[in-house]
Amino acid sequence: MEIPENVKKRLSLPFEENFYAGHTACQGCGAALGLRYVLKAYGKKAIFTIPACCSTIIAGPWPYSAFNAPLFHTAFETTGAVISGIEAALKAKGYKVKGEDGIMVIGWAGDGGTADIGLQALSGFLERGHDGLYIMYDNEAYMNTGIQRSSSTPYGAWTTNTPGGKKHFLERRHKKKVIDIVIAHKIPYAATASVAFPEDFMKKLKKAQKIPGPSFIQLFAPCPTGWRSPTDKSIEIARLAVQTAYFPLFEYENGKYKINMPSTKKEPKPIEEFLKLQGRFKYMSKDDIEVLQKWVLHEWEELKKKAEVFG
């Protein structure tokens, strides 16, 4: 189905839709939006692997698929291994993998499936140097099983197993920096991205296609259901995550760090702006917020230094 050329030219994203409506993500789901973008970026020539996570459900129950691209569902902890196997098979069969006209082999896994149970398989995939792309969509908890903490859950967040009762028991650990673990593998390309900045995400997806070897993108993907946030605020929250430097956008390419617009533009906004839109942070005391704020700024300074020294 076509639209006028002059309109097409004004679109900031590819017009083609390969993510079908009728999928069963909750209203305002960041993960669903992320999938829509990835499927836009590569057209059809991409093979997806999805482990147990919300996206298993989003992708459609049998006999339906929300993807206009091949998709293999796999076990929770196996994304890195399965994409390694797919890539090996394609190579054995003589297909071109990655590069301009090559097949993209993509793993799409949640934060739990990446930072926790799938970390080993991810490490194997990165370390062995397969030509593939691993995308961790980060909604900062185990949503599919009903909002339990993951190691990617931030300090002070409510989840169903950090419920914030009388004893004020909330998540007491800071968000694990999975991207730093990934970068420790010295892969050619790693980046953070956000559903609030799809043009930036798209650029990164294109880079990941061009650069041989393993690529990794950590995509910030709000979850209104698990974050206890209004469904219409998903993009606003994701934008604030970047603007407060809670989730800065950056790239690591061949040993060099680069902080991307708009993370570079201004001084970070106070973290409260990000927190106040989300019910999951409502149990935090002033001190808690202070702890989180300090951590955010510390991490931000560290990133800026890395970009300065290794830029």
Add this chain to the structure above:
Amino acid sequence: MEYKPIKKVISGNYAAAYAARDARVEVVAAYPITPQTSIIEKISEFLANGEVENLQYVPVESEHSAMAACIGASAAGARAFTATSAQGLALMHEMLHWASGARLPVVMVNVNRAMAPPWSVWDDQTDSLAQRDTGWMQFYAENNQEVYDGVIMAFKVAETVNLPAMIVESAFILSHTYDIVEMIPQELVDEFLPPRKPLYTLTDFDNPIAVGALGTPADYYEFRYKIEKSMEEAREVIHKVGKEFGERFGRDYSQMIELYRTEDADFVFMGLGSLMGTVKQAVDVLRSEGYKVGAAKVRWFRPFPKEELYELAKNVEGIAVLDRNFSFGQEGILFNEAKGVLYNTDAHPLIKNYIVGLGGRDFTVSDVKKIAENMKGIIEAKKLDREVEWYHLKR
């Protein structure tokens, strides 16, 4: 082309590696574990020497990932192979279900090894038998030749019924013991085993599919039935493929249970794998001493050879089931299966379970002779002394 075997004195593990090479596997993903390791070492050597084309070897970081990578490779259309043992196989468990559920004909060699603790690297069948409900076919090799033949046949059977298959060999007794193996020239293997025709493909980008999505209670059930139907079909396929193998290469595998001198036997020994080599020798000795005994070697444990077992059981007074394995809280696993098969038939020989050789405990011809004596008494008395006997137990 006339069949002239290539004879080589090799270990069971090398037989497995050569067979994988000759089957032209395209992806091998494996992780080292004693006593499997020399399989992947040999395959790496083939690669290093340029003896294989189009083979991708993925040195994964665990057995769980080994099976996951084989599943990915197989889903993408490749002929995938792996090998493991005991702890490694147990770690794979989740993915064994995945391979069969996604209908992928991955072939794996498992070297039977005892499960820890206590740590053991020696022969014991509990590791593979504990995987019996995963939808994998299982073939137990008696010797190195059967390891080689088994791997090649397994690919053909697996790719016909779209289910994965496991070839099982014994720790050290086969894996590291050298014996003559007749290997088949490549062109003849190619004729016997043509390239794989996958059930579905992930590379048809104009007709993309999603594999393994959520199956609601309205549909899951039918897919389980499909697996069972293919398992049933596999019996026929095994028979045909085993026969064809015999016609081409002189070793007939058409029977899921190999019978040895059972014609007029009063009772038979039944078991799996290398154990049955010892039993066959003992049968010869016992026969020369006037015992009317035979051996029934169960080659395929999954699908289970129900018909063959019934035919055998009809004609004997007793069966001594030798289990180098155990299901705690119950009994030997083969024994348990055999009893179950016969319950709803009119064949009810006296059937006794001997737990032997766990964790590599020596099991010899003289042990078989002692068991024969015990069985003889049971048959004369027309009554079991006990159902399950821990044969070697120090008392």
Add this chain to the structure above:
Amino acid sequence: MNTLFGEGKSKAKKIAFKSVEEYPEAPISLGATLSNFTGDWRTFMPVVDDAKCVKCYICWKFCPEPAIFIREDGYVGIDYDYCKGCGICANECPTKAITMVKEEK
């Protein structure tokens, strides 16, 4: 005209089997989720005021379904068969051309 999925939407069908023989051998998908109309999840419905619309397509960009299409005249349309009523489009529209209206059912 809905430019999102073209014929895909009209071709999409509900699939159900009566006998085991009709099932494929492996659990592979047979159709698109487009046959699943999620519009009935909605409580509030987005309504676009063309007079305020500046054709920036920000709403189109951020719809997670997607349910926003671009009309031949360059304005945006909403496919209410799929729109779940999340309100992201209204929240992100720079000219406030989209309002969320309580839906009478």
